Amino acid sequence: MTVTVRAPGKINLHLGVGAPRQDGFHPLVTVYQAVGLCDDVTATAAPGWTLTVSVPDWMDADAVPVTGDNIVDRAAHLLARHHGIDSLAAVSVAKAIPVAGGMAGGSADAAAALVALDRLWALGTPDDDLLALAAELGSDVPFALVGGTALGTGRGELVEPVPDPATWWWVVVPSAEGLSTPAVYRRFDELDPGAPAEPAAADATLAALATGDPEQLAGALHNDLQPAALDLRPDLADLLDLGKGSGALRGLVSGSGPTCLFLAEDADAARDVAGRISRHHDVVLVTNGPVAGAHVVTYA
Ligand code: ATP
Secondary structure, three states, rough: OOOEEEEEEEEEEEEEEEEOOOOOOOOOOEEEEEEEEEEEEEEOOOOEEEEEOOOOOOOOHHHOEEEEEEOHHHHHHHHHHHHOOOOEEEEEEOOOOOHHHHHHHHHHHHHHHHHHHHHHOHHHHHHHHHHHHHHHOOOOHHHHHEEEEEEEEEEEEEEEEEEOOOOEEEEEEEOOOOOOOHHHHHHHHHOOOOOOOOOOOOOHHHHHHHOOOOHHHHHHOOEOHHHHHHHOOHHHHHHHHHHHEEEEEEEEHHEEEEEEEEEEOOOHHHHHHHHHHOOOOOOEEEEOHHHHHHHEEEEO
C-alpha cells in the first residue's frame, strides 16, 4: 500500500513577536496562510525504515538532512511510539517549499508524514492527538495540518481557523542560502530588547482579509522579524525595493526569512511582477492562498 499526502508551505500575514517567555520561546500572535507551494510525502509499506528526499533543480539537495535529523524521522517515530508500534515504512519526500526559507517546509513534511503514516498503519489517530503530536514536533506543524488561514497564538502552535473568503496572489522569491530561524530570533532580541510581553495584535490583518481587497491587505501586512532578517541579510532590502518597483502592492519577508513575498492585485498582475523580478533573480515563483492543510492525494 502507498499513501501520498500533500502539505502546504505557510506565510505569515501578521507576525507579532513578544519578549521571550520563561521557557525561552517567544510568544507569537500570527496570522498564517497556507499557500500553493507544497511538499508531497509518500509512505509505502516496507519491512524497515527508509527515508529519501528529492528536490527541484533550483534547490540545494544538501540543505535537507536525510539521516535521523530529518523532521520526518522524528514525526514517524513519535507517531509509532504514541501507538506502541515499530516505524516500518519507506518514505519519500518531494520538496517544493524553499528549505530554511521561513515557509515552514520541514513542518509541512512533518504534518504530511503524520497523516500519511496514520493512514498507512491504519491507526485512526483522533484529530486532537494528531494536533498534540504536531505541536510536540514544532510550533508551525499544527498549522500545516489545519491549513487555510488561521490565527496562531502561544508559540504559534495554538491554531484557530479564521474566515478568508478571497484568493490572494503572491510572488515568492526564495534565496539561494537559508537563514536559521533561531539566529533571526536572537537578532530580534538584540535589536528589540524592550519587546512587550504581549505581541502586537492581528486585528488590522483580520479586518483586511474580510474585505477581500488586496490593497487593504497590503497595508496591513506586518512582520516583527523583518528588521532582524534584514539586519542579517541586507541584500533582502534591495529585493523588497525591486518587487515594489516591479508593480507589487507590497513586499514582505516571509516569517524569519530569507524568502521574500510580494502581494499582487490578481493572478495576471502576479505573473507580470514575477516576470520583471525574474530579470534579476533566477528563481521566482507565483502561488496563491489560502489552500488546504495536509491531505491525502493518492491512496493505492
Ligand atoms: P521554521 O519552520 O523554523 O521557520 P524554515 O521554514 O525557515 O523553518 P525549514 O525548511 O522548515 O525552514 O527548515 C529548517 C531546518 O530544518 C533546515 O535547515 C534543515 O536542516 C532542517 N530540516 C529537517 N527536516 C527537514 C525537511 N524535511 N525539510 C526541510 N528542512 C528540514
